[in-house]
Amino acid sequence: MKTCIKLILPFLIIIVFSSCTRTQMIEYWKNPEVDTLSLSKVLVIGMTPNVEARDKFEELLTNEFEARGIDAVPSLDIFEPKFRIEGKTEKELKVIEDVLTANYYDAVIYTKVVGVENRRVFSEKYKEKKYLDIKFKDEYYNHREILENPNYYEEYKIYNAETSLYCICPTKDRELIWKGYIDIVDPKSIEETVNDYVNLLILALEEQQIISKIKQKE
Numbered sequence: 001m002k003t004c005i006k007l008i009l010p011f012l013i014i015i016v017f018s019s020c021t022r023t024q025m026i027e028y029w030k031n032p033e034v035d036t037l038s039l040s041k042v043l044v045i046g047m048t049p050n051v052e053a054r055d056k057f058e059e060l061l062t063n064e065f066e067a068r069g070i071d072a073v074p075s076l077d078i079f080e081p082k083f084r085i086e087g088k089t090e091k092e093l094k095v096i097e098d099v100l101t102a103n104y105y106d107a108v109i110y111t112k113v114v115g116v117e118n119r120r121v122f123s124e125k126y127k128e129k130k131y132l133d134i135k136f137k138d139e140y141y142n143h144r145e146i147l148e149n150p151n152y153y154e155e156y157k158i159y160n161a162e163t164s165l166y167c168i169c170p171t172k173d174r175e176l177i178w179k180g181y182i183d184i185v186d187p188k189s190i191e192e193t194v195n196d197y198v199n200l201l202i203l204a205l206e207e208q209q210i211i212s213k214i215k216q217k218e
Helices: 002-017 051-066 090-102 136-142 190-207
Strands: 023-030 041-047 071-074 107-122 153-167 175-185
Touching (some): 023 190, 041 051, 051 071, 051 190, 153 190, 175 190
Parallel strands (some): 041 107
Antiparallel strands (some): 107 153
16 A cells, blocks of 8 residues: 555646646655654755755745744754765764754755756647648658757756655664655746745655644634
8 A cells, every 4th residue: 555655646746736837756755664753843954056046945945844833944044055965974974963963953854956857859839730730741841940950959957856854863873754856847947946846845745744734724
C-alpha cells in the first residue's frame, strides 16, 4: 500500500498544479521508520547565490510552517548569505548541530538546485489546426523552415531542485526524514517560481503527514 501511495501521490500533485504552475513533483522518499512526526522548531535553508530568491523562499516557507504552529527560522537570520553546507567537515557539521540543538531546533529543511537541463520544443505555431489539415507535399514545403530557421525550435531550461528534511534531535545523527525532487520548468519570475515551489512542497508534506494542514476557522 505504501508503494502505491508513493507512485500515485506525485501524479496527483502534478494534476493539481499542471494548469497553473511550472513546478512538478518528480519523486519523493519518506523514511519508513517515521510514522508520525511532531516538529517544534525548524531551520529553513534555501541554497542559491541569488539572495533575493533565497530571502523570498525562506520567508514564505517559514510563514507556512508558522501557520501550522511550528516555530521556523530562515537561515539568513542566522548565517551569512554565502554560507554553505557542502564542503563542511563532519566536525564542522557537528558544531553547527550542537548550536542548533542548544537553541531547541529539532529539524532542518534544506533546498537546493542539483542540476539544470536544456530542453527544445517545436514552435507553438505548428500546433495550429491549419498545419494539421494538409497533405504530405504541403507539409514538406511548410516545414522546410526546420532546416532554414534556427528559431524554429524554442529552448528552455528545467531546474532540478531537491528538498530534504533532517532531524537534528540529540539522540539521532542527522536522520533523513523526507526527500523530494521538484522540477522548475522555464521560470519567468522569482516571485512566481518561489510561490509555486513552496505551495507544491507544502502540499506534498501535508499529504505525507510530515506537517499538518491548516485548521479552517469555524
